Amino acid sequence: MKASIAGKPLGPVIPNIATMLRRNSVDFGPNQVFAQKADDGEYHGITWAIFFQEINCIAANLKELGFSPGDKMVLFSRNQLHMLQMELAVMAYGGIAVPIFAHFKRETAELLIKHSEARWLFVEGQSQLDTLPGDLEVHRVFVSDSYQDGYALPCAPFAGLLVSNQEQVLDYEIKPDSVCLNMFTSGTMGLPKCVQLTHGNILSQQAGLSLVWDLGPSDRFLSYLPWHHSFGGIFELFTALRTGATYFLESSYGKSPESIFNNWNKVRPTVFFSVPKVYQALYDLTRESKEAEDVFFNSGLKFIFTAAAALPERLSAEFEKRGIPVIEGWGLTETSPCCTLTNPSLKREPGLVGMPLPGVQLRISHDEEIQVKGPNVMLGYFNNDAANQEAFTPDGWYRTGDVGALGPNGLTLIARKDRIFKLSNGEKVIPTDLEKAIELRCHYVQYAVVTGSGEEHPVALIFPNKKLLEQPDYQVTPEEGCFCPRSLNELGRCFSGCLELANNTIGQKFAKVKSAAIIMDELSLEGNTLTPSMKMAPKNVLEKYRAHLKNLYGEQVPVNEEVYVIDLNKKHNIK
Numbered sequence: 001m002k003a004s005i006a007g008k009p010l011g012p013v014i015p016n017i018a019t020m021l022r023r024n025s026v027d028f029g030p031n032q033v034f035a036q037k038a039d040d041g042e043y044h045g046i047t048w049a050i051f052f053q054e055i056n057c058i059a060a061n062l063k064e065l066g067f068s069p070g071d072k073m074v075l076f077s078r079n080q081l082h083m084l085q086m087e088l089a090v091m092a093y094g095g096i097a098v099p100i101f102a103h104f105k106r107e108t109a110e111l112l113i114k115h116s117e118a119r120w121l122f123v124e125g126q127s128q129l130d131t132l133p134g135d136l137e138v139h140r141v142f143v144s145d146s147y148q149d150g151y152a153l154p155c156a157p158f159a160g161l162l163v164s165n166q167e168q169v170l171d172y173e174i175k176p177d178s179v180c181l182n183m184f185t186s187g188t189m190g191l192p193k194c195v196q197l198t199h200g201n202i203l204s205q206q207a208g209l210s211l212v213w214d215l216g217p218s219d220r221f222l223s224y225l226p227w228h229h230s231f232g233g234i235f236e237l238f239t240a241l242r243t244g245a246t247y248f249l250e251s252s253y254g255k256s257p258e259s260i261f262n263n264w265n266k267v268r269p270t271v272f273f274s275v276p277k278v279y280q281a282l283y284d285l286t287r288e289s290k291e292a293e294d295v296f297f298n299s300g301l302k303f304i305f306t307a308a309a310a311l312p313e314r315l316s317a318e319f320e321k322r323g324i325p326v327i328e329g330w331g332l333t334e335t336s337p338c339c340t341l342t343n344p345s346l347k348r349e350p351g352l353v354g355m356p357l358p359g360v361q362l363r364i365s366h367d368e369e370i371q372v373k374g375p376n377v378m379l380g381y382f383n384n385d386a387a388n389q390e391a392f393t394p395d396g397w398y399r400t401g402d403v404g405a406l407g408p409n410g411l412t413l414i415a416r417k418d419r420i421f422k423l424s425n426g427e428k429v430i431p432t433d434l435e436k437a438i439e440l441r442c443h444y445v446q447y448a449v450v451t452g453s454g455e456e457h458p459v460a461l462i463f464p465n466k467k468l469l470e471q472p473d474y475q476v477t478p479e480e481g482c483f484c485p486r487s488l489n490e491l492g493r494c495f496s497g498c499l500e501l502a503n504n505t506i507g508q509k510f511a512k513v514k515s516a517a518i519i520m521d522e523l524s525l526e527g528n529t530l531t532p533s534m535k536m537a538p539k540n541v542l543e544k545y546r547a548h549l550k551n552l553y554g555e556q557v558p559v560n561e562e563v564y565v566i567d568l569n570k571k572h573n574i575k
Contacts, residue, residue, distance in 0.1 A: 069094030
């Protein structure tokens with residue numbers, strides 16, 4: 001192995017979720033734990049004391065219905081109070097929660113539910129019920145909202161679980177290595193895997209985080225990240241829960257920057273967890289007025305956290321000049337999820353994702369793969385022996401599939417191992433370097449994918465931000481050397497110029513793209529080109545738009561989508 005690095009000593013870890021909930025109900029009893037908007041447009045919350053009481057009540061009523069420790073409960077819902085209470089009640093009683101994306105199609109929902117072997121379901125409402133096949137083998141489906149009668153499945157209103165039940169059933173003796181959460185991976189490179197996480201996995205990470213940042217019951221989270229995904233459902237959610245902070249649910253579920261901004265004004269969050277594209281949209285709104293700028297960059301904001309991609313330098317600089325730290329991190333669902341955090345006092349470096357959390361160990365293998373060991377690493381994949389054999393080294397380290405390097409300031413992330421390809425001359429290309437450069441360079445690019453395995457040179461498929469292109473003024477704030485168009489006729493100049501500048505960030509001549517297809521189509525969940533966490537699924541994108549790739553390499557293949565082709569050997573060429 002080329003290098004290894006260990007985090008600081010971890011210190012004491014809360015043994016299980018039940019103990020954490022009981023402790024918080026005592027320490028923070030009258031404080032709000034969770035709040036969401038009501039019909040009056042205002043946030044209304046629930047205190048820790050009532051929250052804990054209702055969780056025990058849910059668990060006790062589940063027990064009477066036949067739910068036992070070790071049983072699984074699928075949670076098929078958007079983020080909401082009842083989903084959170086059900087998940088925690090299941091975990092604290094000794095069961096296993098299995099959250100899945102609320103808007104999965106029937107085929108995907110059925111596949112994941114059956115693979116999980118769960119016999120109990122919680123669904124949000126009619127939309128999810130209509131998605132479920134009638135032949136599922138389940139004991140009971142609990143429905144949070146109102147629903148129609150006549151379903152083949154045994155349905156019951158969730159409200160029935162809130163009926164008073166004084167039996168104390170939460171298990172404070174659950175062992176830390178007991179599985180409490182089955183979370184499906186986002187599946188950017190193929191079919192999702194079912195990750196088995198324990199009480200110790202989740203709470204060891206929280207113990208490590210408590211040594212890194214100072215958060216407590218006076219903090220406010222404004223949150224939209226979905227709970228079926230590890231960034232929102234483990235990292236952010238359990239940070240709020242363990243510290244006793246108040247979790248305010250963002251009412252548009254992150255879909256509307258205007259809504260986020262309105263809720264931001266009401267909540268005045270002290271921390272915010274998000275992805276770069278949302279930060280960019282929110283920053284654009286701040287430029288409308290000095291008042292909007294003061295709301296967003298409020299003096300109570302301790303830090304912002306960004307993941308999925310690096311925050312563009314121009315955005316990071318806006319927070320920096322106002323004294324608001326920007327923290328980045330790296331991890332996977334299999335590592336509960338966060339392994340590293342950047343030090344906000346250090347100057348940002350491209351690709352740097354920081355030092356390991358206390359208790360986490362990292363090393364780089366001979367083929368430059370990042371490997372992880374520590375109490376945060378999953379027990380294994382459920383019902384997937386083949387994947388488990390590939391996931392761990394003989395000496396017990398988890399193979400992340402990411403390529404990286406270790407330096408004095410921590411880990412630098414390079415690429416996914418299975419994204420790296422070789423050209424026909426044998427030269428190795430790391431496509432993510434250029435993809436990041438394209439996306440960060442051009443305001444109008446939403447997604448970019450670079451490929452070229454076995455070919456003489458790489459090419460790119462680019463998906464523009466159609467919403468921005470369709471704005472009436474069709475102009476963003478220009479920067480030095482910017483090629484932003486003043487009209488649709490200058491679109492070729494924009495993309496050609498930005499691609500040239502992105503190419504210039506790549507040192508090796510062979511790794512630069514020579515042509516690109518600007519595809520006027522939108523990646524989507526429905527088309528399986530985006531994951532539920534809104535990441536691009538490169539394998540599926542390349543398969544769906546294979547005809548465009550063939551055309552870039554000289555074939556004449558008909559395509560269904562409107563497309564513009566840029567040949568960088570010709571100035572401002574777009575056809």
